[in-house]
Amino acid sequence: MSRWDSDFVYAFKRSPVACVSAGVVCLLVLAAVFAPWIAPLNPFDMAALNLMNGFTPPLAPNAFTGETFLLGTDDQGRDLFSAILYGLRVSLFVGFAAVALAMFLGVFLGLLAGYRGGWVDTLIMRMADVQVTFPSILIAMLIYGVAQGLIAPDNRGDLAIGILILSIGLSEWVQFARTVRGTTLVEKEKEYVQAARLMGLNPLAVMVRHILPNVTTPVLVIATITLALAIIAEATLSFLGVGAPPTEPSLGTLIRIGQDFLFSGEWWILLFPALTLLLLALSVNLLGDWLRDTLNPRLK
């Protein structure tokens, strides 16, 4: 436990990259969580929108209404700063939920494969091998398409966020399963596990209570790295129009909208969501890299 108490904190304080990226991530997460209180306007409240405010540049008063917006407004007069805060909320929610799903699935399958061995192991790991052959974004798109086909067209809008989480989560479980399986194979031969088994504990209890604690560190590292991947995957899918619905725009959706206004010169509608996404992806990435190097150099 000393690693968590002193060494880890010490290493963290010594690394400017870790401190800054962790700070940025915390700031963005807090901004997303408290978006309804921070945002000057609710971007989804149609009554609060004034079409006359459309295309207001950042920090400049609108020609008709005289109102000023920190980051400007989009074509419908929606305050961009508020829209980004709410978009960040969707992006982060999908990202965290997808990683949680991938982690749960991967850890469970990895434990099962490693502990049971035999045909269960072969089946799970072959499945992982086949899936890894394909880039995860492609798998996410396929799952998204199939899920769209399975549900009635009327429900697609309501379930879109859930489908998005499902497709990204299912496309990222392999790395978790492989790592957990590796550790499980080593740990299950050790005496304390043998002892637990002899005491008559059921396999699930042995797996969860005795083997699982050994894998928390690598799983945490992989989860952080996967979070960056999931955020980018979500933004990509939403940008392509096969992700978050227009009623709940994520950062990717906002960038998709902003792209349409590049040619007419309203650059801010694209730039600010893009910068937010970049900042988020970069800082989660850096934090993940640092965690990997500090906690588990072997994963490199």
Next chain:
Amino acid sequence: MIYTLFQRVIQACFVLLLVALVAFSMFRFVGDPVQGMLGQEATSADREALRERLGLTDPIVLQYARFVLNAVQGEFGVSYRTGESVADMISQRLPATLELALISGTFALLLGIGLGVFTAIRREGFVAQSIMATSLVGVSLPTFLIGVLLIWVFAVELSWLPSFGRSGVVDLGGWSTSLLTVDGWRSLILPAITLGLYQMTLIMRLVRAEMLEVLRQDYIKFARARGISTRRIHFKHALKNTLIPVITVAGLQIGSIIAFSIITETVFQWPGVGLMFINAVYFVDIPVMSAYLLLVGVVFVSINLAVDLLYLVIDPRLKANASEGHS
């Protein structure tokens, strides 16, 4: 050697059959093919007749076998949305994607190796350090954002290059190419950079790491001691030995170039198979989706197989291991 070869080919076939099973299940169970083909006005008698004619009442194993047999012959059914034959749609759009992949792959490989060698040799230099720092941002930048930013700078602000589409296309008996005209090249530049940038960064970082590793070896020191010119050491002795892992990674990256072409093609409205696929996902056009899955499956499995076999040829140690029975 022969045994391992055989084993790998069997494994590849097995994976392909599995991919075909997924594609088949999509085709068969997601949405009703009969509904899609007949439309709203059909009577239930019509549906039953078509169901019978398509063989949808046969045992499922038989249907799967027929699906695989048809796929092998290039028969993927008809698009729900446009009514066109999926095989025709693919063969019309494949040249666009392959040309894009070829050009961006070449760009990634040449520039990646060049910059990798440069940053390894001038490790302490300011330019090399800035390139490395920029590449870190490049890795975090999602592909679609690179595309959008390139459009902004080079198409909107500077108006140097077109922002979308594939122009200057010449038809060479069934193969449409945009490589023969200036317009064609102009419309290819931005998509090719977008698609190749990530791979370029990856190859650059790999070449740099491998070069630094190799330059520490004794035989390099020995070559220096023999008085061989630095240039010759860097390019003949060092670079040559870094190329095996680079070729492997580059080979495996061909697969992701194909996959990421979906994103690039959407950003630039490039009329390739990737754009076709994303439209299919958008409109839940299952036959197109499952055909694309099969196509990509064949590409990926063949690349993996080729890389595996190339390994066997290049690395004699693997050959020795394989003949002992554990690969």
